[in-house]
Amino acid sequence: MSDDADPPDPAARRIPAATTPLARLRGREEWKFFAVLPRASRPLCTTWWVLTVLRGVLPGLFTVTVAALVSAVDRGAPPTAPILAAGAVFIAIQLLAPVHGQVSVLLGERLSRWLHDRLLRATTRPSGLAHLESRELADRLTAARDFDLGIAGPPMDISMNIVAGGLVGIVSGLSQAAVLVEYAWWAPLLLGGAWASTHWLLRESSIWGERDEGEVREAQRHAEYAYRQAVDSAAAKELRLFGLSEWTVARFTASRERLVDLRWTATRLRRKPLRTVILVLVAANGLFLWTLARSAQSGTVDVGQITAFVQAAMGTSALAFGGLSWALPPAAHSVDTVLALEAEMAAVGDLDAGAPAPVGASVVAAPGLAGAAGAAAHGSAGAAGAGVTLRLRGVRFTYPGSTRPVLDGLDLTVEAGTSLAVVGVNGAGKTTLAKLVCGLYRPTGGVIEADDVDLRTVDVLDWRRRVTAVFQDFIRYDLPLRTNVAPLGAPDAAITAALAAAGADGLTGLDTPLGRGYEGATELSGGQWQRVAVARALCAVGQGAGVVVLDEPTAQLDVRGETEIFERILRATRGCTTLLISHRFSTVRRADRICVLEDGRVAELGTHDELMARGGRYRRMFDLQASRFVAEETDEPVH
Numbered sequence: 001m002s003d004d005a006d007p008p009d010p011a012a013r014r015i016p017a018a019t020t021p022l023a024r025l026r027g028r029e030e031w032k033f034f035a036v037l038p039r040a041s042r043p044l045c046t047t048w049w050v051l052t053v054l055r056g057v058l059p060g061l062f063t064v065t066v067a068a069l070v071s072a073v074d075r076g077a078p079p080t081a082p083i084l085a086a087g088a089v090f091i092a093i094q095l096l097a098p099v100h101g102q103v104s105v106l107l108g109e110r111l112s113r114w115l116h117d118r119l120l121r122a123t124t125r126p127s128g129l130a131h132l133e134s135r136e137l138a139d140r141l142t143a144a145r146d147f148d149l150g151i152a153g154p155p156m157d158i159s160m161n162i163v164a165g166g167l168v169g170i171v172s173g174l175s176q177a178a179v180l181v182e183y184a185w186w187a188p189l190l191l192g193g194a195w196a197s198t199h200w201l202l203r204e205s206s207i208w209g210e211r212d213e214g215e216v217r218e219a220q221r222h223a224e225y226a227y228r229q230a231v232d233s234a235a236a237k238e239l240r241l242f243g244l245s246e247w248t249v250a251r252f253t254a255s256r257e258r259l260v261d262l263r264w265t266a267t268r269l270r271r272k273p274l275r276t277v278i279l280v281l282v283a284a285n286g287l288f289l290w291t292l293a294r295s296a297q298s299g300t301v302d303v304g305q306i307t308a309f310v311q312a313a314m315g316t317s318a319l320a321f322g323g324l325s326w327a328l329p330p331a332a333h334s335v336d337t338v339l340a341l342e343a344e345m346a347a348v349g350d351l352d353a354g355a356p357a358p359v360g361a362s363v364v365a366a367p368g369l370a371g372a373a374g375a376a377a378h379g380s381a382g383a384a385g386a387g388v389t390l391r392l393r394g395v396r397f398t399y400p401g402s403t404r405p406v407l408d409g410l411d412l413t414v415e416a417g418t419s420l421a422v423v424g425v426n427g428a429g430k431t432t433l434a435k436l437v438c439g440l441y442r443p444t445g446g447v448i449e450a451d452d453v454d455l456r457t458v459d460v461l462d463w464r465r466r467v468t469a470v471f472q473d474f475i476r477y478d479l480p481l482r483t484n485v486a487p488l489g490a491p492d493a494a495i496t497a498a499l500a501a502a503g504a505d506g507l508t509g510l511d512t513p514l515g516r517g518y519e520g521a522t523e524l525s526g527g528q529w530q531r532v533a534v535a536r537a538l539c540a541v542g543q544g545a546g547v548v549v550l551d552e553p554t555a556q557l558d559v560r561g562e563t564e565i566f567e568r569i570l571r572a573t574r575g576c577t578t579l580l581i582s583h584r585f586s587t588v589r590r591a592d593r594i595c596v597l598e599d600g601r602v603a604e605l606g607t608h609d610e611l612m613a614r615g616g617r618y619r620r621m622f623d624l625q626a627s628r629f630v631a632e633e634t635d636e637p638v639h
């Protein structure tokens with residue numbers, strides 16, 4: 001097989017340009033925007049369109065009723081019916097406007113919700129992680145979220161209102177232009193064409209087009225990043241300690257100013273076309289009004305008709321450039337990006353995208369899963385899942401977008417039910433190895449086998465049910481302790497047993513929320529949180545996981561706590577296959593075997609005693625840490 005193939009470039013996955021006019025129309029962002037509205041809410045969308053057409057037609061009707069009134073007065077006929085009709089139309093115009101506004105806002109909110117659902121699906125569904133680490137996709141995600149962030153354009157509920165106003169203008173302009181047909185066939189074409197040309201001449205969206213999109217996205221990304229730093233509590237300590245508050249605000253302001261500049265440039269771009277627009281409008285309206293005046297002089301139109309035609313000529317101006325050209329492009333762009341992201345993220349993030357399973361292989365259940373289900377049924381922390389033998393053969397791995405292999409021909413076997421510690425300098429690839437074993441990435445070369453079954457042929461979700469882990473950057477859920485230990489639920493007995501095994505019993509009640517997000521919540525220390533994360537992994541073991549990956553699980557614990565908890569972990573995971581990553585040799589030495597990772601391969605492998613006797617890298621690292629440790633904490637022997 002071909003190893004270290006270049007990672008897929010998401011930008012290369014764009015859909016080819018459509019060729020037929022209909023396909024081109026359907027490919028337009030504006031088309032897609034209107035096409036998704038019924039999916040956000042069919043009743044609201046129907047009401048919105050009905051109100052749009054009604055509000056568009058009513059001004060034309062008002063013109064006709066007023067003209068009828070003037071004619072009646074001119075002829076000396078009773079004016080009651082035209083007065084009542086004009087009054088009814090006027091009241092309808094006044095009433096429908098706020099109702100339409102409210103419906104627009106509601107529809108905009110529904111659309112936002114629908115887009116959020118799609119975005120969450122796009123980011124969480126792919127089985128791997130590469131889509132979240134791609135800069136190109138991260139930028140597109142930021143652009144897509146603008147309907148929510150409102151950085152480059154108004155938020156969706158406001159956009160929807162502006163779009164509604166713009167569409168009403170177009171329908172009403174057309175209905176007024178239609179009145180002019182009675183005067184002359186060319187009049188609606190002349191005036192309608194002149195006013196409509198402003199949409200084309202004054203398009204400000206050019207600045208947000210392909211040419212400048214990169215700049216806009218970069219400014220959006222920087223603005224969002226600075227904003228997050230300012231509002232997230234995680235960054236609060238360093239911002240204050242290093243005196244970075246003003247600096248962060250300045251960075252946010254600079255990015256926002258850049259966006260405003262880009263928009264101002266777009267506005268300036270309109271200066272030249274503006275002269276043309278004024279010329280076109282003056283010429284068209286002048287020609288029409290001059291012709292109408294001559295008709296009035298010659299007596300070919302009566303006073304009622306003159307009233308109607310002048311009013312209709314003015315009403316046709318509703319066709320002119322307005323909010324539609326301003327609000328629709330960014331809103332439609334967000335929708336288009338959200339729709340495209342689902343496929344693009346899946347193409348990059350799905351583990352099997354572009355990497356077909358070996359010929360003749362079919363997807364099978366994870367090894368030992370039957371045993372896991374049995375253990376899960378018991379629901380006790382003691383019923384550990386069966387371990388599997390993990391075998392890595394010539395494993396290579398290069399991160400997407402990088403050219404440097406992190407793992408480069410790694411051969412390693414961890415026998416079922418044993419523990420293996422992995423040590424190595426920072427950046428040696430220990431966490432990467434853990435992520436590969438967890439099935440979060442596929443190797444770019446070589447094979448990982450579980451009980452002699454190639455993991456590429458195993459359903460990744462099945463496999464992940466067999467594996468549990470404590471990562472360095474584990475999640476601290478702002479939720480009750482119970483949910484933190486068993487997010488998908490488990491019997492209380494299993495949760496309590498897992499907490500006890502992690503030395504976290506007595507921390508707080510199972511129903512007490514952790515973190516600051518809830519009333520009556522308890523805030524834990526770093527070490528206490530780490531015990532909760534360990535309990536989560538041990539609870540999964542009780543539920544049937546047989547492979548345990550521990551990436552610096554005790555880094556935030558004091559030395560006594562670390563020794564004690566690791567003993568507990570080993571006891572609770574007896575029978576499991578355990579991969580331990582740690583820089584603390586007092587923990588590492590307790591593993592059945594230890595491997596030293598260097599240059600993407602195994603440099604040394606053996607038990608603690610074997611490696612010490614060999615006097616190689618492991619021994620040097622161990623002695624270095626032991627001597628420092630003894631110097632600093634003479635009362636705490638390491639051997």
Ligand SMILES: Nc1ncnc2c1ncn2[C@@H]1O[C@H](COP(=O)(O)OP(=O)(O)OP(=O)(O)O)[C@@H](O)[C@H]1O
Pocket residue numbers: 133399400402406424425426427428429430431432433
């Ligand atoms: N998501 C990523 N994208 C690109 N490169 C990455 C990514 N994660 C890690 N790397 C690179 O891969 C290499 C190995 O990283 P890894 O986190 O596996 O090292 P480690 O041995 O666990 O280090 P440490 O002891 O510091 O935790 C590093 O050079 C790192 O820069």
